[in-house]
Amino acid sequence: MSLYPEVTSTGSAMETSNFAHVIFQNVGKSYLPHAALECHYTLTQFIKPHPKDWVGIFKVGWSTARDYYTFLWSPLPESYTEGTAVNRSVVFQGYYVPNDDGEFYQFCYVTHKGEIRGASTPFQFRASSPS
Amino acid sequence: VCAGDESVASHFALVTAYEDIKKRLRDTERENMLLRKRVKQMEDKLIRQEAP
Numbered sequence: 001m002s003l004y005p006e007v008t009s010t011g012s013a014m015e016t017s018n019f020a021h022v023i024f025q026n027v028g029k030s031y032l033p034h035a036a037l038e039c040h041y042t043l044t045q046f047i048k049p050h051p052k053d054w055v056g057i058f059k060v061g062w063s064t065a066r067d068y069y070t071f072l073w074s075p076l077p078e079s080y081t082e083g084t085a086v087n088r089s090v091v092f093q094g095y096y097v098p099n100d101d102g103e104f105y106q107f108c109y110v111t112h113k114g115e116i117r118g119a120s121t122p123f124q125f126r127a128s129s130p131s
Numbered sequence: 132v133c134a135g136d137e138s139v140a141s142h143f144a145l146v147t148a149y150e151d152i153k154k155r156l157r158d159t160e161r162e163n164m165l166l167r168k169r170v171k172q173m174e175d176k177l178i179r180q181e182a183p
Contacts, residue, residue, distance in 0.1 A: 060145065106144060106147070116140035119144035122147075
């Protein structure tokens, strides 16, 4: 994930921030509405997962962690060694994902304390995708 | 978690989305231009064929 110098007011805070401790992998530009959505992500060595951590689908422009559209608990790795990176995934069932509504959404990883530790690139829900 | 952290996180997530959508806009505009050119070429070809 890149950081953008144009937003320098908080730029230095971002570079040293915790917001890229969870990296979302292969996020599509769009997904089918009402279809199961697989979300793959990597917990980097900088985060210690907790059973009450969760992954939410948020409408772009959200302001608090309570603004999620839907969420799933992030499953704990079976055997976890602190300080190692692990790949995880969750599957959002079709009836929980947004409709084809023209909005952009993104995944965010939220800890049990309500801290955002990762945000994905945006995607839409579209009945048919052009590319 | 203090409110400041959350607002920085929210800002960060918005910037992430904004930069990506801006790049997609550039790509889409480029494709739009190419399609326009292609349609023009095909129209020209059709007109030439129809002319005696």
